[in-house]
Amino acid sequence: MDLSHVAWTTEDRAGIYFAEPGAAPRASTVIYDSSASAMSRIAPGMIDWRAVLDDTRWFHTSGITPALSESAAATTIEALATAKNMGITVSYDLNYRGKLWSTDKARAFQEPMMQHVDVLIATEEDTRVVFGIGARAGDDTFIRVDTEVYAEVARRLQERFGVRAVAITLRENPLVWRNTWSALVYADGELHCAPRYEVEIVDRIGAGDAFSAGLIFAFLRNNDWNGAVRYGTALSALKHTVPGDFSQATLAEVEQVLAGGSLRVKR
Amino acid sequence: MDLSHVAWTTEDRAGIYFAEPGAAPRASTVIYDSSASAMSRIAPGMIDWRAVLDDTRWFHTSGITPALSESAAATTIEALATAKNMGITVSYDLNYRGKLWSTDKARAFQEPMMQHVDVLIATEEDTRVVFGIGARAGDDTFIRVDTEVYAEVARRLQERFGVRAVAITLRENPLVWRNTWSALVYADGELHCAPRYEVEIVDRIGAGDAFSAGLIFAFLRNNDWNGAVRYGTALSALKHTVPGDFSQATLAEVEQVLAGGSLRVKR
């Protein structure tokens, strides 16, 4: 990994979060301790985005960054605009965090950003909360998540923002420790759906990031949205099964899941 | 908490129990080590119940106390009678423990007690085991628990003992670590049912006590059985999700469950 463009500081703290795992009917909670974090101090002009993005095919960021501070929001726009301008594919994971900013603020800041975005990634929940496009009100227990509904949501988001592709992850949440997990991509007028996985959750934090990583990796490899959404979904399904907030799955493990193998002990 | 009326002793031991958690199809077990416990030595005359209960609105006790010894049973009656006599609302959680006394003894001792009880609280299982009023024989796997059946059970218990209210907790037990949990109250000719919660169990010991606590707290606050059974059920559903045998839930957590929130990570 190339860390040469990281702007290090000895002044500010690293943002941290505290996660309290729940159990049905008690939801898990996350408390952000990001105030005065180094990332919240980022400001336009601090990073030479043209240098950072030189020779880059894809730029990805998420809605947590602009939620940290106004200067972080401005820097996010700066980065997105520069990348778009350089012809780089730009993906954006909406990643709404209600404990960091209000829905009003999130909408006001992020709607204009969408002009710089090629691939919008969101959860089944955030599309409605932030952009008002989602399953009908009252369906917010997410015990059953209807793919059809979200295909339509993806279509409407694509139309509204004119992005190239919209990816929506689909989590059914009847319990805390057992969910289903799937995703779809609407791109170029076509819908691509991944299988729906039963996931026995060890640690679900980082599943969204793993989805984005898998989607981008697979699309860059094969230029194929169908393969990309399936790869991203399998990788992020696996993420749920390991502790820690980033995926440790190997290519072979993802492929085993994609091949639809059984849950027998492999021996 | 006011401990000023506790009768302390340096002579006798504290009763303890050993809990062995199971996993389907192996049931959990509890072994009581309560012989020669201080509580088993309690005897009529030892406590000045009029002083203890002075200025009190509600008195609650459970069927574990009379199961400990004959003197404890006599003291239970003494307390219930005094409370009733003073015009205090008396609730009694049947809490049958087959390892402490036989069903015959439990029935013989507790039937006469019912004249002093205003609110009888019981599980779906104990009403039949102790008083012979329950779901029909053979339905004792409790994999499906029918609310209608227990509404009728509550009605019959109310008639038989002339108590003001009967509360029955309803546990479906298809697995050890995942149950459903609900409750109903039959009072003043009306039935009040709480929602049924899926519970991912961390430690179920103490759920019954949490139900009683929530029921009493909410009824004293609003004088409303419907709210009370809902509050008690939510509080005790939350109890299942934390280790230890007493509830640590905050008012806000109970209200979140009552509001029917999703199991999304709160962040």
Next chain:
Amino acid sequence: MDLSHVAWTTEDRAGIYFAEPGAAPRASTVIYDSSASAMSRIAPGMIDWRAVLDDTRWFHTSGITPALSESAAATTIEALATAKNMGITVSYDLNYRGKLWSTDKARAFQEPMMQHVDVLIATEEDTRVVFGIGARAGDDTFIRVDTEVYAEVARRLQERFGVRAVAITLRENPLVWRNTWSALVYADGELHCAPRYEVEIVDRIGAGDAFSAGLIFAFLRNNDWNGAVRYGTALSALKHTVPGDFSQATLAEVEQVLAGGSLRVKR
């Protein structure tokens, strides 16, 4: 336990295995580290089987032994043939391990062994993998396992090898940590089916061995296949609920499961 016939060695290592527990959709895996193990060095002539089996009613072994090495396979045949010859009941748990040998090799070695076997024990998966008799191809996720299909499989295996009885364990595997578990025996033209248990898995390794142990124990006690398959299934269902690879269940615990008790806390 009589260890007097064990052939000890100070030269060779004990075979070990490494188990990595999964979580849906990541399967558990086992890595065998059995090369150069003492057991792989066993060779015909090393054990005086007639002395070992003197005064013995039943001889049981499994398909892991012949998978270790050619000399171990030859010794397995030597033992089976001797036992059969002595009129001892011989049971054989197919126990196919794809990481130890190929299906071709497993079939080539084990088909001729079947002439010495009275009771063939196998999983729903191994019958097809090794002998080509199983549920139809494509049904290998084992999320639903149809008893009828496996009754037929047992019948065909019985016919093909002329064994006295065929026992098949039936695992439904929709998740890693929650399965159903059952078994059937086809013997003397009759089918005997155990109940299907929901199992909350603590450690499933050793469940197959516990099934064999329970089947043999109960059959030797009562000479009754129906009781034997029920006993073996209950014992092995319990094995899933304790850590470690051998059963610690007492007779009383097995009988409680056989009696179909509820999953209430016993107290």
Next chain:
Amino acid sequence: MDLSHVAWTTEDRAGIYFAEPGAAPRASTVIYDSSASAMSRIAPGMIDWRAVLDDTRWFHTSGITPALSESAAATTIEALATAKNMGITVSYDLNYRGKLWSTDKARAFQEPMMQHVDVLIATEEDTRVVFGIGARAGDDTFIRVDTEVYAEVARRLQERFGVRAVAITLRENPLVWRNTWSALVYADGELHCAPRYEVEIVDRIGAGDAFSAGLIFAFLRNNDWNGAVRYGTALSALKHTVPGDFSQATLAEVEQVLAGGSLRVKR
């Protein structure tokens, strides 16, 4: 505990620290994450010290507070001055933290504060680091800590700042997990020394605070510096033996240590 004067905020974060336990020859380390903490935002005028201190006999604070920010330092002076003015006994634990401010800054801020202080509490290390009065340079491994030397240090600090009493804790630090621990007080021209305890360390964080607590508690009870330094030392020696950063010792446990009991198992 009376929390009615606490100024709560929903804006700022709680300061936290990360402790990494060492083992000889690797020292333990603590990283403070206190920037933007609520406490660092405290400012003069925010607290009505006269109201807070009304009817109070003793006011204690430590050198960590002024190290957090300039406004916190100003507020510390405000509090000390008010307390002194009201005739309240003021104790101040120097508690130097080199990761929060420089020695120059610590000296510049704290020397003027000393006019408001009655009882100065410090470690054998901080007296020299902050005020330049300590064991001679080069003696900073603290493997042997000479009481005589620190009696002299206490005397000089008392003279320099005109405080009523100086308490110095004395830690010998030849290893990370086994230290000796003692303390002395110089007051009214007299020296009072506690015994030196061998401590098997479970968690040493909070030992200094436990010393202050014990010293103040015992002095308020008996108005006797000799008893106070002995009580504070025993209480803080016990603090080392329990996890967490505050003492859980009972009066009886402190008295057992003060009575010089053996380390036999009490049974």
Next chain:
Amino acid sequence: MDLSHVAWTTEDRAGIYFAEPGAAPRASTVIYDSSASAMSRIAPGMIDWRAVLDDTRWFHTSGITPALSESAAATTIEALATAKNMGITVSYDLNYRGKLWSTDKARAFQEPMMQHVDVLIATEEDTRVVFGIGARAGDDTFIRVDTEVYAEVARRLQERFGVRAVAITLRENPLVWRNTWSALVYADGELHCAPRYEVEIVDRIGAGDAFSAGLIFAFLRNNDWNGAVRYGTALSALKHTVPGDFSQATLAEVEQVLAGGSLRVKR
């Protein structure tokens, strides 16, 4: 182990104890919960000691049994007298527990018992506490334990009670988790001393019992007090290094310690 003479009961509870590990300067503590235990209900006549002791060479018991109840004390005497009468070697571990009975009671009960005892085993502390024969008063921190002093103590005990041998274990207790451990036997006018071991304590509970076991085992094997005290001391030194209250050491491990091996890693 032959359990055929155990008098089982389903009525009474097993005595238990709670151990709280300390750390210098906080001593470890043990709380006994033995009231109403089955053992405390033992009474003369309940056990047929002649049958139990038939064909037995050695009978060993300890001072915890008579401390449990008067009937247990009477039964202890009954057993000792019978054994002595049958010509069996009788050893008695004084094992004084101040939380079970007073020193006065312990002395009054146990002095008469000594007429039935051949081998008295005691700690350096209990000889003085119970029989008033020990190191001089004030030496009760046991940070240094002088072998000479205890040789004299053993001699005086031998004279006073006319026992064949007196064994005293010698623990230096400067810290909770690191002690020295040794023992001596005075028998037939001769003193036999074991080496003194530095012990890094994992769990010291059961060390006394391990000493008795080793002493008896080795004496029965070789009829040699010098070897016996050395073997018992080595075995019990090893006991300190494993969790749980009984020794798991092998003969080979004891012999390695007896051979004075280094603490290098054996590889």
Next chain:
Amino acid sequence: MDLSHVAWTTEDRAGIYFAEPGAAPRASTVIYDSSASAMSRIAPGMIDWRAVLDDTRWFHTSGITPALSESAAATTIEALATAKNMGITVSYDLNYRGKLWSTDKARAFQEPMMQHVDVLIATEEDTRVVFGIGARAGDDTFIRVDTEVYAEVARRLQERFGVRAVAITLRENPLVWRNTWSALVYADGELHCAPRYEVEIVDRIGAGDAFSAGLIFAFLRNNDWNGAVRYGTALSALKHTVPGDFSQATLAEVEQVLAGGSLRVKR
């Protein structure tokens, strides 16, 4: 790290070992399970040492490799001879493992190897066990290790084998969990001694390898034996304080130890 010359195999197993931590007076033990390991199958001709060592300044190996098998021993000689021949500095850590080969075999194989070695590294124990040059017999408890004695041992080893430098690590082993640790180098007629560190042991496995690593790293950096032995000793002293068998210390941590810092909490 460059892995391009590793000869991978899918045939053979990785050697493993089992470590059982002791506590005084029970020594820790290690059991090797290296038979049939991939490394034991290495054979002359399998590795192109000239290619591997091209452009290399230093080659280091240890006496565990030749202990694995005769072919591994032959390959060790092949590697050493090639490196020596290419003018590369060769270091060899004697690392005697009595559970892998006898002292006779170890001496017979390794004495001739010494002609290819520039820097011989050994423990205070192995020099005598393998080459018969060490502290006098009977001093094998290693509770006190005299630097003078080992300076002489180093000198004699240097003379006997004509190596450029001899490094000896010096461990005092009075307890299992607390040792002292030091080292010396005799080179070019001069003796270089590191300080002696008290080490509170978390995991001592890998300390020898960390010493070699530090010695080589520091010597390559500054060409100075005095600095090298000090650096190697500090790095390996730190290794004792972390779990796992390789050092995780940073340069800054080693330098802090070299600077002789105190064991105060750094905060």
